[in-house]
Amino acid sequence: MPNAPQFPTRSPRRRSVLAAAGAAALGPLAACGSGSDGGGDDGEPRRGGRLRAAFAGGGAGETLDPHRANLFVDAARAKAIFDKLADYGDDMSAEPRLAESWEPAAGLDRWTITLREAVFHDGRPVTAEDVLHSYRRIADPDETFRARADLEPIDLTASRATGERTVEFRLKRPTADFPAVLAAFGAYIVPADTDSFDNPVGSGPFRFRSFTPGRSAVFERFDDHWDGAPHVDEIELTVANEESARVNALLGGQIEYAHELNPATARAHENGGGIRVVRLANSAMQAFVMKTDRPPFDDPRVREAFFLIADREELIDGALSGAGEIGNDLFGKGYQYYxxxxxxxxRNVERARQLLREAGAENLEVTLDTSDVAVGFVEAAGIFRDQAAEAGVTIQVRTGSKDSYWSDILDSGTLASYRSGAMPIGTHIAQRLLSDSPTNATQWRHADFDELHRQAQATADEAERTAVYARMQRRLHAEGGFLIWGFADWILGVANHVRGVSETAPANSLNWARFDKVWLA
Incomplete structure (x- = not known):
């Protein structure tokens, strides 16, 4: 799913409900006082107990190899066992993790990373050689590790260890946003001698205890973690593909954390008192993509008309059941550089009609590709079809296969439903909006725009770099191919006695699924 890299699909062929894990695997309700060393009110964490969380999963083929993480449950497991040099804060700016500091050379094409004093679960220190081994493994051209594209700016042949805890990264070109590369999804550090993940060793806050693919994984507190020991003794990450199974397990006390609730479920339980609903705003961009290299969207007047046709509030209410906020045809609302x-x-239907007349596109007919690959896609397509009819545009909605949808719409068709998870704005531009971007679904290719991106990456001053990004976004707002109508909340359900769950972290950012910072009151 190259165009929705942080929002996995769930195949109806894979069914794994909590009951399948067995009562013994779930265990009794975690005792709040187990291992307690004091505290327990809202302001003072309590130590002890087992936190049990349920996610949609990937079946028997799941792995603990962090470089192969693809689904949310993969990411949660990887975050528990391993760590990265950096990770994304709530605004998608890079925050240091295993990297204690980073310093660029004047030309921004060489960066020195100093590692903090951290150890793996077997007591060995995390070293520069571990970092280089991990990145070279990810960049292996014979593999399909997801972070490989993110690490592309690094010349890993020329990069070297300059000390036990210092790495000099040589880059192929100036890259002012290099810390965001260090935070890339799946760019975890593993010991240099790792050849199997059957019994994985990492430097994360939890150490491995057991794993049954497609069923559950159990990890225990690592007391020597550099960021402090977790509050809970253990976490169990259980697979339940059906949302109803996750919710029922939460209501029944079998788990304390249910990932990915739909808006209707959230509304039904929000004020009932049985569970607490947590909404992570700005977690998923919701959009339609217009192919800018082919009729009718090769005419910027047609693209502007479609921008003006969209009733964004109606799309939020109808397709997302109100669980989100309107977009402004720009990615990354609330993120750094936005x-x-x-x-x-x-919305301005009359102006849209005028633009279509000027473009010779009166009575326009266009096909909108969509799929049930993501929540709200089919509903949004139907709503937009009806909105477009008011401007004299006939939209034929075509529902495609969820198994091949993302590859199908990358180069084919003219208009399609789209969404994306959280990532830095610079990463979104690099992966989707440059002439050589690998997932350029809008086919937006302009040499002058590419040059602005190079200028931003060669600009050390953050204020000046922000100004360049603003120029790029003004261009996209005026004539780009992304009709970004909204940003969806990502919704979690947690038991009332669970504390420490971030309510501001977009899905897949640093503070999402931070089970080392959660406690049972």
């Missing part, structure tokens, strides 16, 4: 100063686009 051009918040641009005026919010509003």
């Amino acid at each position: 051009a918040a100063e641009l005026p919010q686009r509003t």
